[in-house]
Amino acid sequence: xPASARPRSARFAVVLAVxxxxxxxxxxxxxxxxxxxxxxxxxxxxxxxxxxxxARVNLELERLVAELNRDGRDRPCQKVRFRxxxxxxxxxxxxxxxxxxxxxxxxxxxxxxxxxxxFKQHYLYGGTxxxxxxxxxxxPSPTVEVNxxxxxTDKLTHLLGTAxxxxxxxxxxxxxxxxxxxxxxxxxxxxxxxxxxxLGRAVSGVLSLADLEANYEGMWFYEHLCAxxxxxxxxxxxxxxxxxxxDLRDYVTPEWDESxxxxxxxxxxxxxxxxxxxxxCRMLEHPQVRAMREAYAERDRVTETEKLIEEMxxxxxxPDPSQFTIESVCREAxx
Amino acid sequence: xxxxxxxxxxxxxxWLGVTRVRYSIPLEFSVGGxxxxxxxxxxxxxxxxxxxxxxxxxxxxGSAGGQLGVGYARLIGAHKPRSAFLNNVYVGWSARAVLVRxxxxxxxxxxxxxxxxxxxxxxxxxxxxNLGVLRRISSAHEGADRYVYTAGIGWGF
Numbered sequence: 001x002p003a004s005a006r007p008r009s010a011r012f013a014v015v016l017a018v019x020x021x022x023x024x025x026x027x028x029x030x031x032x033x034x035x036x037x038x039x040x041x042x043x044x045x046x047x048x049x050x051x052x053x054x055a056r057v058n059l060e061l062e063r064l065v066a067e068l069n070r071d072g073r074d075r076p077c078q079k080v081r082f083r084x085x086x087x088x089x090x091x092x093x094x095x096x097x098x099x100x101x102x103x104x105x106x107x108x109x110x111x112x113x114x115x116x117x118x119f120k121q122h123y124l125y126g127g128t129x130x131x132x133x134x135x136x137x138x139x140p141s142p143t144v145e146v147n148x149x150x151x152x153t154d155k156l157t158h159l160l161g162t163a164x165x166x167x168x169x170x171x172x173x174x175x176x177x178x179x180x181x182x183x184x185x186x187x188x189x190x191x192x193x194x195x196x197x198x199l200g201r202a203v204s205g206v207l208s209l210a211d212l213e214a215n216y217e218g219m220w221f222y223e224h225l226c227a228x229x230x231x232x233x234x235x236x237x238x239x240x241x242x243x244x245x246x247d248l249r250d251y252v253t254p255e256w257d258e259s260x261x262x263x264x265x266x267x268x269x270x271x272x273x274x275x276x277x278x279x280x281c282r283m284l285e286h287p288q289v290r291a292m293r294e295a296y297a298e299r300d301r302v303t304e305t306e307k308l309i310e311e312m313x314x315x316x317x318x319p320d321p322s323q324f325t326i327e328s329v330c331r332e333a334x335x
Numbered sequence: 336x337x338x339x340x341x342x343x344x345x346x347x348x349x350w351l352g353v354t355r356v357r358y359s360i361p362l363e364f365s366v367g368g369x370x371x372x373x374x375x376x377x378x379x380x381x382x383x384x385x386x387x388x389x390x391x392x393x394x395x396x397g398s399a400g401g402q403l404g405v406g407y408a409r410l411i412g413a414h415k416p417r418s419a420f421l422n423n424v425y426v427g428w429s430a431r432a433v434l435v436r437x438x439x440x441x442x443x444x445x446x447x448x449x450x451x452x453x454x455x456x457x458x459x460x461x462x463x464x465n466l467g468v469l470r471r472i473s474s475a476h477e478g479a480d481r482y483v484y485t486a487g488i489g490w491g492f
Contacts, residue, residue, distance in 0.1 A: 055339040090386045091426045093411050098386055102379035103342050113416055116382065137460030138425055139383050139413065 034097075034141045035204060036152025037124040038259035039277065039326075040109065041143035043286045047107035049100075049144045050248055056099060057160070057246045060087055065233060068240040077226040078171060080233060084225065085164040094157035101142055101153050108142040108153065122279070125206070128272035147249045148295055151256040155214040159251060162211075163218020166191050170219055184219075188308055191215050205269035209321060210258045212305045217251035254296035255303055262324035274329055281330035347377040351412075352420035353393065355463055357489020361437050361450075362397030367491070369393025371408050371421065384413045384425060391429050399441040404454060406431030410492060424463075424492040429456045435469055443483060449473040450483060458492050 064084050068075060088095035100106045110119035120126065123140060141154035166187045173183035195207055195215075226233045234243045255261040259280075265273055283289055312318040322328060355367045373389030375381060391408035395401060410427025414420060435450045437443050454467030467485040 052339065055336045056343075059336060059340055059343065091409065091411055091428075093384070093386070093426070095386070098384065098411070099343065099376075101383040102376065102381060102385060103339075104378050105338060105342055113382075139423075142383070 034138050034152075034154040034157070035125050035206065035208075036141040036143065036154050036258055037119075038143050038150050038152065038257050039124055039280045039283075040119055040122055041150055042259065042280060042283045042289050044109045045288075046109055046143065046145040046150065048146065048148070049106055049108075050146050052103075052105050053096075053100065053144070053146060053156070054246060054248055056096060056103075057248075058242070060084070060096075061232060061242050061246055063087070065240045065242050068233075068235075072238075074235045080226045081164070081167065081222050085161070085222075089161060094161040096156040096160055097141065097153045100144060100156060106144060108144045110142055122276075124273060124276050125204075126276070128205075128269055128276070146252045148292075149252050149254055149257055150259070150292070151210070151214075151252065152258065155210065155252075155256050158211050158214035159218040159221065161218075162191075163215050164222060165194075166215050166219040167222035170223070184304075187219060188212075188216060188304060192308060192312075205266040207264040207318070208258060209263060209305060209309060210256045210261045212309075213253065213255040213261065213303060214251075216303070216305050217253075221246075221251060253301070253303070254299050255306070257296065259326065260293065260296050262321045262326075264319055264321050265324060270324070277326055277329045278333055280326060281333060284326065284330065342376060342378055345377045346374040349373055349375055349381075349387070350419070351387070351414060353391070353424075353492045354420065355393075355395075355489055355491030357463065357465075357487045357491075359397070359465065359487025359489070360485055361400050361435065361441055361443055361469075361483060362395065362402055362487070363399040363441075365395045365397025365400075365402070367393045367395030367402075369395075369404075371410070371492075373408075380416065381413060382416055384411050384423075386411050387421075387427075391431065393431075399439050400435055400437035402433050402435045404431035404433040406454075408492075410458065412492070421492065423460070424458050425460050427456075427458045427492060429492075430454075431456070433467065433469070444479055445475050448475060452483075452485075454485060456492075461490055463487075463489050463491060 061084070064080070064087060067083070068080065090098060101108065110116045125140070141152040143150050144153055169190050170183050170187040173186050174180070178186065192212060195212060224231055230244060232242065232244050232246060234241060309318060309321060313320050349372070351371050353369050353371050356365070357367070358364055369392050371387055371389060371391050373387035375385050375387065379385055386409070388409045389407070390405070392405045394403050406429055408427060408429035410424050412421040412424040412427065415422055431454045433452055433454045437446060437448055440446065449472050450469035451472050452467055452469035454465050456463060456465040465485070465487045469483045469485055471479070471481050471483070
Protein backbone atom coordinates (compact mmCIF):
# COMPACT_ATOMS: atom_id res chain seq x y z
CA UNK A 1 0.00 0.00 0.00
CA PRO A 2 1.56 3.34 -0.99
CA ALA A 3 2.20 5.87 1.73
CA SER A 4 -0.37 8.26 0.18
CA ALA A 5 -3.17 5.71 0.26
CA ARG A 6 -2.83 4.78 3.91
CA PRO A 7 -3.56 8.21 5.48
CA ARG A 8 -6.47 8.65 3.06
CA SER A 9 -7.90 5.33 4.14
CA ALA A 10 -7.41 6.14 7.82
CA ARG A 11 -8.97 9.61 7.49
CA PHE A 12 -11.93 8.17 5.59
CA ALA A 13 -12.42 5.53 8.29
CA VAL A 14 -12.37 8.13 11.08
CA VAL A 15 -14.86 10.39 9.28
CA LEU A 16 -17.15 7.41 8.70
CA ALA A 17 -16.94 6.20 12.28
CA VAL A 18 -17.87 9.67 13.58
CA UNK A 19 -20.73 9.98 11.07
CA UNK A 20 -22.00 6.52 11.99
CA UNK A 21 -22.02 7.36 15.70
CA UNK A 22 -23.90 10.63 15.14
CA UNK A 23 -26.41 9.16 12.74
CA UNK A 24 -26.75 6.13 14.95
CA UNK A 25 -27.70 8.34 17.86
CA UNK A 26 -30.19 10.17 15.69
CA UNK A 27 -31.68 6.93 14.48
CA UNK A 28 -31.86 5.57 17.98
CA UNK A 29 -33.91 8.54 18.94
CA UNK A 30 -36.12 8.57 15.93
CA UNK A 31 -36.98 4.91 15.81
CA UNK A 32 -39.00 4.68 19.01
CA UNK A 33 -40.72 7.88 17.97
CA UNK A 34 -42.59 6.27 15.08
CA UNK A 35 -45.51 8.46 14.12
CA UNK A 36 -49.10 7.30 14.13
CA UNK A 37 -52.37 8.61 12.72
CA UNK A 38 -55.58 7.75 14.56
CA UNK A 39 -57.66 10.07 12.33
CA UNK A 40 -57.27 7.62 9.46
CA UNK A 41 -58.98 4.92 11.55
CA UNK A 42 -62.04 7.13 12.17
CA UNK A 43 -65.20 5.41 10.97
CA UNK A 44 -63.36 2.19 10.22
CA UNK A 45 -64.34 -0.93 12.16
CA UNK A 46 -61.72 -2.33 14.51
CA UNK A 47 -62.10 -5.30 16.86
CA UNK A 48 -61.04 -4.84 20.48
CA UNK A 49 -57.55 -6.29 20.86
CA UNK A 50 -57.23 -6.17 24.65
CA UNK A 51 -57.30 -9.95 25.02
CA UNK A 52 -54.93 -10.66 22.14
CA UNK A 53 -52.33 -8.07 23.15
CA UNK A 54 -52.57 -9.10 26.80
CA ALA A 55 -52.00 -12.71 25.75
CA ARG A 56 -48.90 -11.69 23.77
CA VAL A 57 -47.36 -9.84 26.73
CA ASN A 58 -48.34 -12.58 29.18
CA LEU A 59 -46.75 -15.20 26.92
CA GLU A 60 -43.48 -13.29 27.23
CA LEU A 61 -43.92 -12.95 31.00
CA GLU A 62 -44.49 -16.70 31.29
CA ARG A 63 -41.38 -17.34 29.25
CA LEU A 64 -39.46 -14.97 31.49
CA VAL A 65 -40.71 -16.90 34.54
CA ALA A 66 -39.64 -20.20 32.94
CA GLU A 67 -36.22 -18.71 32.19
CA LEU A 68 -35.86 -17.50 35.79
CA ASN A 69 -36.84 -20.94 37.09
CA ARG A 70 -34.24 -22.56 34.86
CA ASP A 71 -31.66 -20.42 36.68
CA GLY A 72 -33.29 -21.71 39.88
CA ARG A 73 -32.54 -18.84 42.26
CA ASP A 74 -33.81 -15.54 43.56
CA ARG A 75 -32.81 -12.42 41.62
CA PRO A 76 -32.96 -8.72 42.42
CA CYS A 77 -36.12 -7.21 40.93
CA GLN A 78 -34.14 -4.74 38.84
CA LYS A 79 -32.39 -7.65 37.07
CA VAL A 80 -35.76 -9.29 36.40
CA ARG A 81 -37.06 -6.04 34.92
CA PHE A 82 -34.04 -5.76 32.68
CA ARG A 83 -34.39 -9.35 31.50
CA UNK A 84 -37.99 -8.71 30.52
CA UNK A 85 -37.02 -5.52 28.70
CA UNK A 86 -34.20 -7.31 26.86
CA UNK A 87 -36.48 -10.18 25.84
CA UNK A 88 -38.60 -8.05 23.51
CA UNK A 89 -36.23 -5.22 22.59
CA UNK A 90 -35.07 -5.55 18.99
CA UNK A 91 -32.43 -3.04 18.01
CA UNK A 92 -34.38 0.23 18.34
CA UNK A 93 -37.80 -1.33 17.80
CA UNK A 94 -39.91 -3.33 20.20
CA UNK A 95 -40.92 -6.95 19.66
CA UNK A 96 -44.51 -6.42 20.80
CA UNK A 97 -45.02 -3.69 18.25
CA UNK A 98 -43.36 -5.69 15.49
CA UNK A 99 -45.64 -8.61 16.30
CA UNK A 100 -48.78 -6.46 16.45
CA UNK A 101 -48.18 -4.86 13.04
CA UNK A 102 -47.77 -8.29 11.43
CA UNK A 103 -49.93 -10.83 13.22
CA UNK A 104 -53.17 -11.87 11.50
CA UNK A 105 -54.66 -12.12 15.02
CA UNK A 106 -54.46 -8.32 15.40
CA UNK A 107 -57.21 -6.15 13.93
CA UNK A 108 -55.56 -2.88 12.86
CA UNK A 109 -55.87 0.03 10.49
CA UNK A 110 -54.40 0.36 7.94
CA UNK A 111 -54.29 -3.32 7.07
CA UNK A 112 -54.11 -5.04 3.70
CA UNK A 113 -52.73 -3.73 0.43
CA UNK A 114 -55.75 -1.57 -0.54
CA UNK A 115 -56.05 0.17 2.82
CA UNK A 116 -52.26 0.68 2.91
CA UNK A 117 -52.45 2.45 -0.46
CA UNK A 118 -55.28 4.63 0.82
CA PHE A 119 -53.32 5.36 3.98
CA LYS A 120 -50.31 6.55 1.99
CA GLN A 121 -52.53 9.15 0.29
CA HIS A 122 -54.25 10.36 3.47
CA TYR A 123 -51.52 9.95 6.10
CA LEU A 124 -51.65 12.96 8.46
CA TYR A 125 -47.90 13.53 8.21
CA GLY A 126 -47.56 12.71 4.51
CA GLY A 127 -45.53 15.44 2.83
CA THR A 128 -45.23 17.44 6.05
CA UNK A 129 -41.56 16.81 6.84
CA UNK A 130 -38.20 17.59 5.32
CA UNK A 131 -36.02 14.94 3.72
CA UNK A 132 -33.70 15.14 6.73
CA UNK A 133 -36.46 14.22 9.16
CA UNK A 134 -35.41 10.71 10.17
CA UNK A 135 -38.91 10.14 11.57
CA UNK A 136 -40.18 10.31 7.99
CA UNK A 137 -37.87 7.46 7.02
CA UNK A 138 -39.55 5.17 9.53
CA UNK A 139 -42.83 3.33 8.94
CA PRO A 140 -45.97 4.82 10.55
CA SER A 141 -47.60 2.72 13.27
CA PRO A 142 -51.10 1.38 12.55
CA THR A 143 -54.05 1.91 14.93
CA VAL A 144 -55.47 -0.80 17.20
CA GLU A 145 -58.30 -0.67 19.73
CA VAL A 146 -57.74 -1.55 23.38
CA ASN A 147 -60.50 -1.33 25.97
CA UNK A 148 -62.44 1.14 23.84
CA UNK A 149 -59.40 3.37 23.15
CA UNK A 150 -57.80 3.64 19.71
CA UNK A 151 -54.04 3.92 19.84
CA UNK A 152 -50.99 3.52 17.65
CA THR A 153 -49.02 0.30 17.99
CA ASP A 154 -46.05 2.56 18.79
CA LYS A 155 -47.62 2.93 22.26
CA LEU A 156 -46.58 -0.68 22.97
CA THR A 157 -43.00 0.40 22.34
CA HIS A 158 -43.48 3.36 24.66
CA LEU A 159 -45.23 1.36 27.40
CA LEU A 160 -42.87 -1.61 27.44
CA GLY A 161 -39.73 -0.24 25.80
CA THR A 162 -39.11 3.50 26.28
CA ALA A 163 -40.64 3.34 29.75
CA UNK A 164 -37.78 1.14 30.84
CA UNK A 165 -35.55 4.24 30.75
CA UNK A 166 -38.11 6.26 32.71
CA UNK A 167 -38.12 3.55 35.33
CA UNK A 168 -34.33 3.45 35.46
CA UNK A 169 -34.21 7.20 36.12
CA UNK A 170 -36.90 6.76 38.75
CA UNK A 171 -35.00 3.91 40.48
CA UNK A 172 -31.76 5.82 40.35
CA UNK A 173 -33.35 8.80 42.12
CA UNK A 174 -35.00 6.51 44.68
CA UNK A 175 -31.70 4.75 45.39
CA UNK A 176 -30.21 8.17 46.21
CA UNK A 177 -32.90 8.70 48.80
CA UNK A 178 -35.09 11.01 46.73
CA UNK A 179 -38.72 10.84 47.97
CA UNK A 180 -41.14 8.87 45.78
CA UNK A 181 -43.09 11.84 44.38
CA UNK A 182 -39.93 13.76 43.56
CA UNK A 183 -38.30 10.72 41.92
CA UNK A 184 -41.39 10.29 39.77
CA UNK A 185 -41.35 13.97 38.87
CA UNK A 186 -37.65 13.86 37.94
CA UNK A 187 -38.18 10.84 35.67
CA UNK A 188 -41.17 12.41 33.92
CA UNK A 189 -39.35 15.74 33.39
CA UNK A 190 -36.30 13.98 32.01
CA UNK A 191 -38.55 11.97 29.71
CA UNK A 192 -40.22 15.16 28.49
CA UNK A 193 -36.76 16.60 27.84
CA UNK A 194 -35.94 13.60 25.65
CA UNK A 195 -39.24 13.86 23.80
CA UNK A 196 -38.63 17.54 23.15
CA UNK A 197 -35.09 16.94 21.89
CA UNK A 198 -33.76 13.67 20.46
CA LEU A 199 -36.88 11.51 20.59
CA GLY A 200 -39.57 13.70 19.16
CA ARG A 201 -40.06 17.37 18.50
CA ALA A 202 -36.55 18.26 17.37
CA VAL A 203 -36.41 15.24 15.07
CA SER A 204 -39.92 15.00 13.62
CA GLY A 205 -41.43 18.35 14.61
CA VAL A 206 -44.04 16.53 16.70
CA LEU A 207 -44.20 16.30 20.48
CA SER A 208 -46.62 13.47 21.19
CA LEU A 209 -48.35 13.87 24.55
CA ALA A 210 -49.90 10.43 24.02
CA ASP A 211 -46.38 8.95 23.85
CA LEU A 212 -45.57 10.67 27.14
CA GLU A 213 -48.71 9.17 28.71
CA ALA A 214 -47.67 5.67 27.64
CA ASN A 215 -44.11 6.23 28.90
CA TYR A 216 -45.46 7.33 32.26
CA GLU A 217 -47.75 4.32 32.64
CA GLY A 218 -44.93 2.02 31.55
CA MET A 219 -42.74 3.37 34.34
CA TRP A 220 -45.31 2.01 36.82
CA PHE A 221 -45.59 -1.26 34.93
CA TYR A 222 -41.86 -1.81 35.44
CA GLU A 223 -42.03 -0.67 39.05
CA HIS A 224 -44.75 -3.20 39.88
CA LEU A 225 -43.44 -6.00 37.69
CA CYS A 226 -41.77 -7.76 40.60
CA ALA A 227 -42.05 -5.37 43.57
CA UNK A 228 -44.65 -3.68 45.73
CA UNK A 229 -47.92 -4.96 47.17
CA UNK A 230 -49.33 -6.39 43.96
CA UNK A 231 -46.47 -7.56 41.69
CA UNK A 232 -46.92 -9.45 38.43
CA UNK A 233 -44.05 -11.84 39.12
CA UNK A 234 -43.01 -13.22 42.51
CA UNK A 235 -40.33 -15.53 43.88
CA UNK A 236 -42.17 -17.73 46.31
CA UNK A 237 -40.81 -20.82 48.14
CA UNK A 238 -37.94 -21.18 45.68
CA UNK A 239 -40.08 -20.85 42.56
CA UNK A 240 -40.79 -17.91 40.27
CA UNK A 241 -44.42 -17.59 39.17
CA UNK A 242 -46.72 -15.23 37.32
CA UNK A 243 -48.89 -14.09 40.19
CA UNK A 244 -50.91 -11.42 38.40
CA UNK A 245 -51.20 -11.46 34.61
CA UNK A 246 -50.47 -8.26 32.71
CA ASP A 247 -53.58 -6.32 31.71
CA LEU A 248 -53.41 -3.38 29.31
CA ARG A 249 -56.66 -2.04 30.80
CA ASP A 250 -54.64 -1.01 33.88
CA TYR A 251 -52.65 1.43 31.76
CA VAL A 252 -54.50 2.55 28.62
CA THR A 253 -56.49 5.78 28.85
CA PRO A 254 -58.20 7.96 26.20
CA GLU A 255 -55.10 10.19 26.33
CA TRP A 256 -53.27 7.54 24.26
CA ASP A 257 -55.39 8.37 21.21
CA GLU A 258 -53.57 11.05 19.22
CA SER A 259 -56.81 12.18 17.55
CA UNK A 260 -58.13 12.99 21.03
CA UNK A 261 -55.03 14.05 22.94
CA UNK A 262 -53.43 16.60 20.60
CA UNK A 263 -49.77 16.60 19.72
CA UNK A 264 -47.71 19.77 19.91
CA UNK A 265 -46.24 20.76 16.55
CA UNK A 266 -43.39 23.04 15.64
CA UNK A 267 -44.37 26.20 13.77
CA UNK A 268 -42.95 25.00 10.46
CA UNK A 269 -44.87 21.73 10.47
CA UNK A 270 -48.23 22.80 11.87
CA UNK A 271 -49.76 24.53 8.78
CA UNK A 272 -49.25 21.37 6.72
CA UNK A 273 -50.65 19.07 9.41
CA UNK A 274 -53.56 21.47 10.00
CA UNK A 275 -54.43 21.36 6.31
CA UNK A 276 -54.63 17.57 6.46
CA UNK A 277 -56.61 17.61 9.72
CA UNK A 278 -59.27 19.79 8.09
CA UNK A 279 -60.33 16.80 5.98
CA UNK A 280 -61.62 15.13 9.13
CA CYS A 281 -63.94 17.95 10.31
CA ARG A 282 -67.00 16.42 8.69
CA MET A 283 -66.10 13.07 10.27
CA LEU A 284 -66.71 14.53 13.76
CA GLU A 285 -70.42 13.79 13.18
CA HIS A 286 -69.81 10.16 12.18
CA PRO A 287 -71.67 7.90 14.69
CA GLN A 288 -68.57 5.86 15.54
CA VAL A 289 -66.42 8.95 16.06
CA ARG A 290 -69.09 10.72 18.13
CA ALA A 291 -69.70 7.69 20.34
CA MET A 292 -65.97 7.13 20.82
CA ARG A 293 -65.24 10.73 21.74
CA GLU A 294 -68.19 10.90 24.13
CA ALA A 295 -66.95 7.74 25.84
CA TYR A 296 -63.44 9.25 26.01
CA ALA A 297 -64.81 12.46 27.59
CA GLU A 298 -66.49 10.42 30.33
CA ARG A 299 -63.24 8.60 31.12
CA ASP A 300 -61.01 11.66 30.76
CA ARG A 301 -59.04 12.78 33.82
CA VAL A 302 -56.17 15.14 34.48
CA THR A 303 -53.03 13.03 34.18
CA GLU A 304 -49.57 13.69 35.63
CA THR A 305 -48.28 14.35 32.13
CA GLU A 306 -51.03 16.90 31.50
CA LYS A 307 -50.14 18.68 34.75
CA LEU A 308 -46.52 18.93 33.65
CA ILE A 309 -47.43 20.16 30.17
CA GLU A 310 -49.74 22.78 31.70
CA GLU A 311 -46.86 23.96 33.88
CA MET A 312 -44.61 24.27 30.81
CA UNK A 313 -47.31 26.14 28.91
CA UNK A 314 -47.80 28.61 31.77
CA UNK A 315 -44.01 29.12 31.92
CA UNK A 316 -44.02 29.85 28.18
CA UNK A 317 -41.80 26.86 27.41
CA UNK A 318 -44.35 25.02 25.27
CA PRO A 319 -47.26 26.21 23.13
CA ASP A 320 -50.77 25.47 24.39
CA PRO A 321 -51.75 22.04 23.00
CA SER A 322 -55.45 23.01 22.88
CA GLN A 323 -54.79 24.98 19.67
CA PHE A 324 -53.85 21.69 17.94
CA THR A 325 -57.11 19.81 18.65
CA ILE A 326 -59.41 18.80 15.81
CA GLU A 327 -62.21 20.84 17.41
CA SER A 328 -60.05 23.96 17.42
CA VAL A 329 -58.97 23.41 13.80
CA CYS A 330 -62.56 22.89 12.61
CA ARG A 331 -63.90 25.83 14.65
CA GLU A 332 -61.29 28.19 13.19
CA ALA A 333 -62.04 26.96 9.67
CA UNK A 334 -65.78 27.48 10.18
CA UNK A 335 -65.18 31.03 11.43
CA UNK B 336 -53.15 -17.67 24.55
CA UNK B 337 -52.60 -20.88 22.49
CA UNK B 338 -53.35 -19.07 19.23
CA UNK B 339 -50.94 -16.29 20.13
CA UNK B 340 -48.26 -18.82 21.08
CA UNK B 341 -48.74 -20.65 17.78
CA UNK B 342 -48.52 -17.37 15.88
CA UNK B 343 -45.23 -16.52 17.59
CA UNK B 344 -43.65 -19.98 17.44
CA UNK B 345 -44.61 -21.28 14.01
CA UNK B 346 -41.83 -19.88 11.87
CA UNK B 347 -40.76 -20.32 8.28
CA UNK B 348 -37.43 -19.79 6.57
CA UNK B 349 -37.42 -16.69 4.34
CA TRP B 350 -34.90 -15.85 1.64
CA LEU B 351 -34.82 -12.17 0.84
CA GLY B 352 -32.64 -10.31 -1.59
CA VAL B 353 -30.53 -7.39 -0.38
CA THR B 354 -28.72 -4.79 -2.48
CA ARG B 355 -26.37 -1.94 -1.76
CA VAL B 356 -24.48 0.75 -3.62
CA ARG B 357 -21.51 2.28 -1.85
CA TYR B 358 -18.17 3.98 -2.00
CA SER B 359 -15.54 2.19 0.02
CA ILE B 360 -11.87 1.55 0.41
CA PRO B 361 -10.55 -0.49 -1.35
CA LEU B 362 -13.44 -1.29 -3.74
CA GLU B 363 -14.26 2.37 -4.54
CA PHE B 364 -17.64 2.49 -6.31
CA SER B 365 -19.43 -0.85 -6.01
CA VAL B 366 -22.81 -2.51 -6.32
CA GLY B 367 -23.66 -5.48 -4.10
CA GLY B 368 -26.33 -8.11 -4.37
CA UNK B 369 -27.00 -10.91 -1.95
CA UNK B 370 -29.40 -12.74 0.26
CA UNK B 371 -30.52 -12.76 3.88
CA UNK B 372 -31.88 -16.06 5.16
CA UNK B 373 -33.84 -15.86 8.40
CA UNK B 374 -36.72 -17.44 10.30
CA UNK B 375 -39.78 -15.27 10.87
CA UNK B 376 -43.29 -16.15 12.07
CA UNK B 377 -44.93 -18.00 9.18
CA UNK B 378 -48.14 -15.94 9.20
CA UNK B 379 -46.40 -12.55 9.05
CA UNK B 380 -46.34 -10.82 5.66
CA UNK B 381 -43.70 -8.30 6.82
CA UNK B 382 -45.16 -5.59 4.56
CA UNK B 383 -44.81 -3.01 7.38
CA UNK B 384 -41.62 -4.31 9.01
CA UNK B 385 -40.20 -7.50 10.48
CA UNK B 386 -37.08 -8.45 12.30
CA UNK B 387 -34.69 -10.71 10.41
CA UNK B 388 -31.86 -12.47 12.19
CA UNK B 389 -29.80 -14.87 10.19
CA UNK B 390 -27.29 -15.67 7.52
CA UNK B 391 -26.20 -13.08 4.97
CA UNK B 392 -24.16 -13.64 1.80
CA UNK B 393 -23.31 -10.97 -0.73
CA UNK B 394 -21.22 -10.52 -3.85
CA UNK B 395 -20.09 -7.00 -4.71
CA UNK B 396 -18.16 -5.99 -7.82
CA GLY B 397 -16.65 -2.51 -7.79
CA SER B 398 -14.51 -0.19 -9.88
CA ALA B 399 -11.30 -1.13 -8.05
CA GLY B 400 -12.08 -4.60 -6.76
CA GLY B 401 -14.68 -7.18 -5.92
CA GLN B 402 -15.83 -8.66 -2.63
CA LEU B 403 -17.51 -11.81 -1.47
CA GLY B 404 -18.92 -11.72 2.07
CA VAL B 405 -20.74 -14.17 4.31
CA GLY B 406 -21.85 -13.69 7.89
CA TYR B 407 -24.61 -12.90 10.34
CA ALA B 408 -27.14 -10.08 9.98
CA ARG B 409 -29.78 -8.62 12.24
CA LEU B 410 -32.11 -6.05 10.77
CA ILE B 411 -35.56 -4.52 10.80
CA GLY B 412 -36.85 -4.24 7.28
CA ALA B 413 -39.81 -4.49 4.97
CA HIS B 414 -40.49 -5.78 1.49
CA LYS B 415 -43.26 -5.05 -0.95
CA PRO B 416 -46.01 -7.67 -1.29
CA ARG B 417 -44.86 -10.55 -3.49
CA SER B 418 -41.38 -9.04 -3.76
CA ALA B 419 -38.33 -11.14 -3.01
CA PHE B 420 -36.23 -8.09 -2.09
CA LEU B 421 -36.02 -6.05 1.09
CA ASN B 422 -36.82 -2.59 -0.23
CA ASN B 423 -36.49 -0.85 3.14
CA VAL B 424 -33.99 -1.55 5.88
CA TYR B 425 -34.89 0.70 8.81
CA VAL B 426 -32.04 -0.34 11.03
CA GLY B 427 -29.62 -3.24 11.06
CA TRP B 428 -26.12 -4.54 11.38
CA SER B 429 -24.06 -7.37 10.05
CA ALA B 430 -20.70 -9.02 10.75
CA ARG B 431 -19.15 -10.68 7.74
CA ALA B 432 -16.08 -12.62 6.76
CA VAL B 433 -14.97 -11.18 3.42
CA LEU B 434 -12.71 -12.13 0.55
CA VAL B 435 -11.54 -9.24 -1.63
CA ARG B 436 -9.74 -9.16 -4.96
CA UNK B 437 -8.55 -5.76 -6.16
CA UNK B 438 -8.02 -4.79 -9.78
CA UNK B 439 -7.68 -1.87 -12.16
CA UNK B 440 -6.64 1.43 -10.56
CA UNK B 441 -6.75 0.21 -6.99
CA UNK B 442 -4.84 2.40 -4.52
CA UNK B 443 -3.26 -0.64 -2.93
CA UNK B 444 0.27 -1.70 -3.60
CA UNK B 445 0.39 -3.99 -5.46
CA UNK B 446 -2.77 -2.85 -7.26
CA UNK B 447 -3.87 -6.42 -7.83
CA UNK B 448 -3.97 -8.51 -4.73
CA UNK B 449 -6.24 -10.85 -2.79
CA UNK B 450 -7.20 -10.12 0.80
CA UNK B 451 -9.33 -11.77 3.46
CA UNK B 452 -10.75 -10.31 6.65
CA UNK B 453 -13.78 -9.04 8.53
CA UNK B 454 -16.29 -6.30 7.94
CA UNK B 455 -18.83 -4.78 10.29
CA UNK B 456 -21.83 -2.97 8.85
CA UNK B 457 -24.37 -0.63 10.44
CA UNK B 458 -27.41 0.51 8.49
CA UNK B 459 -30.03 3.19 9.05
CA UNK B 460 -32.75 4.19 6.62
CA UNK B 461 -31.13 5.26 3.36
CA UNK B 462 -27.58 5.00 4.64
CA UNK B 463 -25.13 2.23 5.43
CA UNK B 464 -21.64 2.30 6.92
CA ASN B 465 -18.98 -0.31 7.14
CA LEU B 466 -15.61 -0.68 8.76
CA GLY B 467 -13.24 -3.62 8.61
CA VAL B 468 -9.78 -5.02 8.40
CA LEU B 469 -8.25 -7.17 5.67
CA ARG B 470 -5.06 -9.20 5.53
CA ARG B 471 -3.27 -9.75 2.24
CA ILE B 472 -3.19 -13.42 1.31
CA SER B 473 -1.60 -13.15 -2.15
CA SER B 474 2.13 -12.72 -2.66
CA ALA B 475 3.64 -9.23 -2.95
CA HIS B 476 6.99 -7.48 -3.07
CA GLU B 477 8.98 -7.03 0.08
CA GLY B 478 7.84 -4.06 2.18
CA ALA B 479 4.23 -4.19 0.97
CA ASP B 480 1.69 -3.76 3.79
CA ARG B 481 -0.02 -6.90 5.03
CA TYR B 482 -3.09 -5.19 6.52
CA VAL B 483 -5.61 -2.81 5.00
CA TYR B 484 -8.29 -1.00 7.00
CA THR B 485 -11.55 -0.72 5.13
CA ALA B 486 -14.34 1.82 5.37
CA GLY B 487 -17.38 2.61 3.28
CA ILE B 488 -20.57 4.60 3.04
CA GLY B 489 -23.55 3.94 0.83
CA TRP B 490 -27.21 3.05 0.45
CA GLY B 491 -28.91 -0.28 1.04
CA PHE B 492 -27.83 -3.28 3.03
